[in-house]
Amino acid sequence: MPRVIIVGGVAGGATTAAQLRRIDPDIDITIYEKGRDISYGNCGLPYHIGGEVKERDQLIAATPESFMERDIVVRTYHQVTGIDADKKKVQVKDILNDRTFDAEYDYLILSPGGAPRTIPALLDVPQAFVLHTLENLDEIKAHMHNKTIKHAVVVGGGYIGLEMVENLVHRDIDVTLVHRSENLYHPLEPDMSAFIVDELAAKGIDVKLNAEIVEVVGDTVTLSTGEEIDAQMIIAGIGITPRTDFLRNSNVVLNEAGYICVDQYGRTNYKDVYAVGDAIETSYQHLDHPVNVALAWGAHRMAYIISNHISGDKAARFEGLLGTNIIRFFDHDIATLGLQVSELDSYPHFVIDHKQKNKAGYMSDSVPIHVRLHVSKSDGKILRAAVVGTEGVDKRIDVLAAHIRLGGTAMDLANIEVAYSPPYSSPKSVLNMVGYKAIEKMKKLKE
Amino acid sequence: MPRVIIVGGVAGGATTAAQLRRIDPDIDITIYEKGRDISYGNCGLPYHIGGEVKERDQLIAATPESFMERDIVVRTYHQVTGIDADKKKVQVKDILNDRTFDAEYDYLILSPGGAPRTIPALLDVPQAFVLHTLENLDEIKAHMHNKTIKHAVVVGGGYIGLEMVENLVHRDIDVTLVHRSENLYHPLEPDMSAFIVDELAAKGIDVKLNAEIVEVVGDTVTLSTGEEIDAQMIIAGIGITPRTDFLRNSNVVLNEAGYICVDQYGRTNYKDVYAVGDAIETSYQHLDHPVNVALAWGAHRMAYIISNHISGDKAARFEGLLGTNIIRFFDHDIATLGLQVSELDSYPHFVIDHKQKNKAGYMSDSVPIHVRLHVSKSDGKILRAAVVGTEGVDKRIDVLAAHIRLGGTAMDLANIEVAYSPPYSSPKSVLNMVGYKAIEKMKKLKE
Structure with a gap:
């Protein structure tokens, strides 16, 4: 029975595991996930803070236990630290027990995702958070429970930043949005995104453009402009970098930015090593032009293709992506x-x-x-x-x-x-x- | 300068005229419209009764006067009663002056539309209306102004019927919907449309299925079931028939149901006679299967194609229709x-x-x-x-x-x-x- 190892148990990895099991009741599947949780809807995290997702657990599609019941082995707090694709094995660090072991595979599926970027001034700031995982959500909720948040700062005017601003406002928290350039929401051309500043003003939300946080002392946030803001919570949403350092010493081909290159079946340069999710490079669907799209649609589509391909159905092919995306910002x-x-x-x-x-x-x-x-x-x-x-x-x-x-x-x-x-x-x-x-x-x- | 005659000045005819003038400032255009008005949005008529269209005149896209200013000759109350396509002329009845004359064309565009069906029991009933034209709307509004409408009957559970029910309810008028078969809204399969009966019940709207009006005396409407309903207004929405009787003695080819057959340029069997709108037969876009679709999208598309074709641009072709349609019924x-x-x-x-x-x-x-x-x-x-x-x-x-x-x-x-x-x-x-x-x-x- 072929052994499948999946690195990373969130969107891409968990979906591939579930699909593989659906197609093949017998195939041997193990997920190594470095974090606490698997298979949650991380796109929904901001909406639980705002209240549109009533219950936290609604965000969880599968648990280690529910996967175990389907005979999918899940090892949380297990980080894959290296791979040897020629010998078909991975090196795994059991984080809680601080031990390392090797595991062999017939098929390897890489779904490491991205790591949220940070800024130096926020390191070791107790009220500074990112919102990337369910653990992050729980930390933020605990912080909001334990401390009265009169004012929050959101760093970054990208989609996570805008979603966070809106959802904090829905919680009746005063927010200042700090954005390092002139124009908010860079996926949109500046003249089209200009309305966002008006919308922020209309909602009474403070925005600091061309500004960065340089220091946080206590509740006082100092900006590069010299301004000081009182903030009991800071949430940074300034993008991700692919979490592919563990592949640097392997022969799996990455592009210059560190994204994993894959073919139309989701395969890397190794025919038994696949990759899915935010850390892959693909091509635009309509143009011969490389792109990486850290969005859920592509991860779900690739999960389908990989699971079918491993199961012997080669009909489904990844067509590349248009990068179709949408965000809601108030109205x-x-x-x-x-x-x-x-x-x-x-x-x-x-x-x-x-x-x-x-x-x-x-x-x-x-x-x-x-x-x-x-x-x-x-x-x-x-x-x-x-x-x-x-x-x-x-x-x-x-x-x-x-x-x-x-x-x-x-x-x-x-x-x-x-x-x-x-x-x-x-x-x-x-x-x-x-x-x-x-x-x-x-x-x-x-x- | 070529002379274009357009028969019918509502959606298809008016749009073709406007487009032709936009493309060619000099071409000679005359519209004969048997009714009072041209170029109004008849899909919007029910929504003015319900109040979502605030002003009646918002429904009017162009008037005879505004067309005249663009050098489009408009003759309202002029009905084309026959055509001689071999001699390239039409017979026109000037209704108000009760005279008839011939008019010659180089290109003829037929946009006669449909005639709303009626039922015998509603003939000569003063409170019975259809809602097909702006004149109909004005009649209904005058009736609603002059008489207290405690209860109305809508005949027919098709799209006009359902839209009328909803819009009368928005006016706080009690409504009974009378529908002659078991299933409402026949474009939908019966098991999918069953919810409409529940929705009517939830809104407190009376519905009589498998029923027809057999007699109206004063305000008393008698149904085929023997039931009597008190109604100060009756609106029938039971479909249309193509208004092509005037073509019966011409050699323009009609299908068995009386719809005008056209090619991909909107041409009839005569290369200088085009047709557009509710009275044409076309083909499904995705299948080699004839269809007539009395909806606005196709009329506007065909108006573009015909006006370009007459002006010498043969690139645009009518692809047939999918019959894409939608109605709103309350929520x-x-x-x-x-x-x-x-x-x-x-x-x-x-x-x-x-x-x-x-x-x-x-x-x-x-x-x-x-x-x-x-x-x-x-x-x-x-x-x-x-x-x-x-x-x-x-x-x-x-x-x-x-x-x-x-x-x-x-x-x-x-x-x-x-x-x-x-x-x-x-x-x-x-x-x-x-x-x-x-x-x-x-x-x-x-x-």
Whole structure:
């Protein structure tokens, strides 16, 4: 019976284990997880703080015990510290017992995820946290229980930062958002993200742009601007780095940034070593261009592909990712897909910018949606899309994702027969109109 | 300068006229409209009665005067009573002056629309109305202004009927819905539409199934069941028939049901006679199977194609229709596309039935969505889709429309990289899961 070792038991690893077991009742599966927990919905962590997820345990999809019942061996507090892919074994550190041992595999699945970045000034600050794991959540909840939080600082205006701001406000905590550059939420082009500052102001949330924390003494947070802020809690959400140091001395190929390179079956350069989750490098789905996307959709898709591949079904292949993403920020929805703005330069393109009501304009609750496409001049391919609004943004980005995946161009958007009724769309929907604009633009380019 | 005559000035005709003028500032355009108004949003009429469309005039996209300013000649109360396509002229009846004349064209665009069906018992009943035109709306509003409406009867449980029920309830009018068969809203399969009866009951709305109006005397409505209902207003929404009698003696080809047959450019069998709107027969987009879809999306798309074609741009082609449609009924959204249930027999198929929360299940406001696909056994093509829920239905039907249009199969739905964040989806979205179920089903069929 083949032995499968899985490194990391959160999203990618746990899902692969569960799928493998579903396909094959007999295969030997062991998960080594360096932390306390496995298989929880870490995207949901901020929403438990805000109260939209009522019970903490709703975030837990599987426990070591429930996996054990399905004959999946789970070793928590066990960190894989090295691998020997030629000899097909891993080195495991049993953290609680401070011992190390080797374990042999027939198939190895790497799902180490990312490590949250920190800043030096927050090291050893007792009220400073990240929110990356269920353990982090429990620490934060305990801190909020034990201490009166009059004011909190959130560091970083990315998606974790914005979600934390919103959820702390839902808990009636005063928040200051500290962001080191001029523009919040870098997945969005600066002119489109400018509304976030207005939204923060409208909600009475203090924001410090072009600022960093340089020192924390007691409850006093000192910024690089010289300002001092009183804060009983600090939460940093400033991105992750792939947790792949343990692979540095192996022959598993990593890219320059440390992400694990995989093929369409999720295999590394070793045919029996797979990788899944936030620490892999893949390619854009619509372009021959490498990308890493630390989001759950790709992890779940790759888990399916790897588990099927190991079980002998080679039909499912990973198509790469568009990086489709969305966040809610109070009343707004913000979604993008495709290339980052910084990656667009090497692709000759034009821009379609379009604002239209989300439903028939005569409906009293209609609201505007703003769509911006970056479109390849040569063939009309949609290189990048950004959509912002207060209703119906998720619909438009998902339609774009389905459309681009099957080769649909910007012009072709005119042809999508959306469901029209006044509460949902105009007869020429937002995306149809974007398509018509692209057709006009292309005609002009050819003149 | 070519002369264009357009028969019918509502959705299809008015949109074609406006587009033609936009493309060509000089072309000669005349619209003959038998009614009082042109270019109003008739899908929005019910919502003005309910109050979601605040001002009646918001429903008007263009007036005869505004078209005249753009050098589009508009003749209202002018009915085209016959055409001679070989001699390229139409016979026009000037209704107000009771005279008839001929008009010659180089291009003729037929947009006659449909005539609302009636039932004999409602003929000459002063409080009985249909809601098909802006004139109808004005009549109904005048009636509601002049008479106290304690109780209204809506006839027909199709989309107009359901929209009218909801909008009258929003006006605090007691309503009885009379529907002649066992099942409401026939676009949906009976077991999926059963909830509508529960929803009516929950809102305290009386419904009479398997019933028809046989007589109205004063305010007393007598049903085929013998029941009597007191009603100060009766609104019938029981479908339309194509208004193509004026073509019966022409050589323009109609199908058996009286719909005008057109090609991918919107042309009839005469190369200079086009047709658009509710009275045309087209083909399903995904199947070689005729269909007529009396909805606005197709009319707007065809208006674009016809106006471009007349102007010399032959690039845009009508791809046929999926019949993507949606209605809101109180808190529910109901959407379908593709074949009618009654048309499925000739296509060997299997059914995927799937219920899943619209967003991460741990979010306290997550609600279920029900998706049912009818899938071709031979190739996995999605023949028909139905989606019901209280949130996010419009997103799923639009994604399906985009997906099917570009040849995506049911299995292929697993690959759509939707935007995931807990407020919007699960990492494996509703449609992804439908795809995974289809993959399993297909595997079993091949075993």
